Amino acid sequence: AQSVTQLDSQVPVFEEAPVELRCNYSSSVSVYLFWYVQYPNQGLQLLLKYLSGSTLVKGINGFEAEFNKSQTSFHLRKPSVHISDTAEYFCAVKEVSGYSTLTFGKGTMLLVSP
Amino acid sequence: GAGVSQSPSNKVTEKGKDVELRCDPISGHTALYWYRQSLGQGLEFLIYFQGNSAPDKSGLPSDRFSAERTGGSVSTLTIQRTQQEDSAVYLCASSQREGGETQYFGPGTRLLVL
Numbered sequence: 167a168q169s170v171t172q173l174d175s176q177v178p179v180f181e182e183a184p185v186e187l188r189c190n191y192s193s194s195v196s197v198y199l200f201w202y203v204q205y206p207n208q209g210l211q212l213l214l215k216y217l218s219g220s221t222l223v224k225g226i227n228g229f230e231a232e233f234n235k236s237q238t239s240f241h242l243r244k245p246s247v248h249i250s251d252t253a254e255y256f257c258a259v260k261e262v263s264g265y266s267t268l269t270f271g272k273g274t275m276l277l278v279s280p
Numbered sequence: 281g282a283g284v285s286q287s288p289s290n291k292v293t294e295k296g297k298d299v300e301l302r303c304d305p306i307s308g309h310t311a312l313y314w315y316r317q318s319l320g321q322g323l324e325f326l327i328y329f330q331g332n333s334a335p336d337k338s339g340l341p342s343d344r345f346s347a348e349r350t351g352g353s354v355s356t357l358t359i360q361r362t363q364q365e366d367s368a369v370y371l372c373a374s375s376q377r378e379g380g381e382t383q384y385f386g387p388g389t390r391l392l393v394l
Contacts, residue, residue, distance in 0.1 A: 210371065
């Protein structure tokens with residue numbers, strides 16, 4: 167079984183500042199890693215994913231994440247946030263082999279203020 | 281269609297009534313998932329369909345919950361004798377075998393049980 171920990175339930179930040187949303191996972195097998203974003207009253211939208219290869223993954227809206235296997239982390243970063251980035255961000259993992267569904271973290275609310 | 285669609289977008293019902301929630305996956309996606317998103321509970325897996333295989337119902341919280349997937353496409357989640365604790369956003373996602381089985385989510389159905 168896997169588990170995902172998002173250490174911060176809320177992250178307040180000023181517009182144009184950099185941000186990092188933290189995600190740590192626990193799994194006894196290899197996993198794929200995902201970040202999803204949920205804007206108010208909307209479904210989840212895929213931001214980026216790590217399947218294999220380069221550990222630095224770039225996604226939509228200027229976000230990127232780095233897979234660190236030794237630290238079992240997959241932190242999400244953006245160098246300069248906009249008001250429109252205000253949303254809830256979910257980290258998720260899925261086993262590479264066999265069937266499994268996504269295991270989500272509890273989410274981090276990113277609050278961008280002017 | 282271009283994405284996963286769900287209907288209705290909002291549903292208000294009285295305690296004890298039955299409700300049906302519908303999901304249209306992305307065309308060609310063989311896998312379909314239902315999740316529930318409640319305040320304070322995060323995202324909970326409910327049920328998973330993959331092709332013609334028997335569904336994985338391990339996440340269904342009680343026998344009042346059931347789901348069908350007809351013709352390998354549209355799915356209906358049914359909640360019988362609704363309770364107030366069933367109030368939540370019900371999210372549907374679909375995926376295909378390739379690409380790490382990345383799940384793409386619909387906008388959700390917001391269910392309120394009075």
